[in-house]
Amino acid sequence: MNNLVTALSSLGWNEDWDVQAASFDNKERLIVRVMVEHRGAYEVSDGGSSWWAELPGRFHHTTHSRIEYPAVGDWCLCVPKAGGKLTLETILPRRSRIVRQAAGRRAEPQVIVSNVDTMFIVTSPNNDFSPERLQRYLALVSHQPITPVIVLNKADLAGEIEQWISEVSDFAPDVPVVTTSALQSSPADDLAPWLGVGKTVVFVGSSGVGKSTLLNRLLVTSRQSTKDIRQGDDRGRHTTTRREMFVLPGPACHGVVIDTPGLRELTPWLGDIPVEHLGHATQELVDQCRFADCRHRGEPGCAVQEAIADGTLSAEALENIHKLSDEQRALRARTDEKARLTKKQADKRLSRAITQFYRLRDH
Known part of the structure; x- marks a missing residue:
């Protein structure tokens, strides 16, 4: 059991989650965290092994809203099934969640990620910079126990970086602003105040602003593919296609980080x-x-x-x-x-x- 707890702790598990799990019938059930969500499929992990998990058939008949579906960051209780897969039985109550209006015309909420401590809103000091979009991201966590941090990436490309910081202060004076360059500085040092054992952070922002490049620097490996922004309009090109959680290896930084694709529609719920x-x-x-x-x-x-x-x-x-x-x-x-x-x-x-x-x- 100690080895299991140690493995789970690498994903952010702690004594508070122990108390949560104890209130459910968790005998013969695996405690896992949702690492990947991709078109209704869920990859889960206990910190040592990974499986693909499926929802039981009754779930779709008893669920009244998309907000009740699993999301990356959820802690779940699963039952093993034939073929090496798991059945996802229970989602532990979320401590925090980032919710938007689901894409499309139907009025329904969608959980982007859950159980995160910090949201890094990544933008760059070029044509991508949009105060309106940044305010929308801030609205996502306005009444959640989640710390927003605005990350001005590619700061080496900006002439007067203080001007960009001042513009952020005009509409978000209480929000920390970090300047970094995924290619020239050390993101682990720049983001260190919000990283650590047991901490979960998420990168959000437009396509092409360098979220995946920042993540690769934190992971000290090229796990996520990257593309440069388009010349002429500074528009990004999609490289990340799904929400996915990664464990930071240390020793420079610890914790877990979630990478997300750029959102074409961003209406906070x-x-x-x-x-x-x-x-x-x-x-x-x-x-x-x-x-x-x-x-x-x-x-x-x-x-x-x-x-x-x-x-x-x-x-x-x-x-x-x-x-x-x-x-x-x-x-x-x-x-x-x-x-x-x-x-x-x-x-x-x-x-x-x-x-x-x-x-x-x-x-």
């Missing part, structure tokens, strides 16, 4: 959280507005508009907040409509079942 409460700076301003229902669009006594006037907050940051807020209202409306239709269909099925019951009874 915030539920009922007001968009204006996504950052400490804007939340403090919102609390100072004269009216509790202030929408920060010209109302009298608006502290947010006053902050823009005196330069404390950028107008672009507020514009991005308004845009995200409008998207969230539309998303909630679609979600409410979906719930209404689902309930209506369930009521119809129940009504038909009751009618059928009385018909059979009377005959």
Whole structure:
């Protein structure tokens, strides 16, 4: 058992997870962590061995939302089955999760990764740099116990790097900013404050900003393929095609890191959280507005508009907040409509079942 615990600890297992697992019937069940998710298939590991795991058939009939499906970073209890595969029986309650609106027209949440401590938002000081996109990434973890860190990669290509750092401070003054160069500096040193035994970090960002190159430097090997950005528009080209977890080898750095592909659609799934409460700076301003229902669009006594006037907050940051807020209202409306239709269909099925019951009874 000690060897098993040691192996699991390399993936981030600790005594708190022991307590979680003890509340489930885990006899004859393997404790594993989801390392890879690729089109409904899951590669899991106990720190020593790896398997492909499948969901039991009943799971698809009893699950009401995509948010309940396994994600990279989940701790699970599995049962061995024939052919060297596992059946994934239980997902331990998540301590943190990064959730977005799933790609497509349907209003439903999708867990990108779970049980992470730090999210490295990787961007580069060129045409890829987008305050609006960075704010969206920050919104993903605004009410999660996850530390966001903005990583300005390829800093060697930028002339005035301080200018880029200042631009980040305009809309995210409380978020740490790290400058690095995957080819010239030591990412292990630059990111060291957030790495360590038992820690799980995730790289997110657009394609071509150097996430996979950073990971290769941390792993001291070329595990992930890389491609240069396109000339002319600095646009990235997809190299990572799936979410995947890696164990850092040490001795320079320890912990586990998750690599993710660039997201073509990035709409945070915030539920009922007001968009204006996504950052400490804007939340403090919102609390100072004269009216509790202030929408920060010209109302009298608006502290947010006053902050823009005196330069404390950028107008672009507020514009991005308004845009995200409008998207969230539309998303909630679609979600409410979906719930209404689902309930209506369930009521119809129940009504038909009751009618059928009385018909059979009377005959």
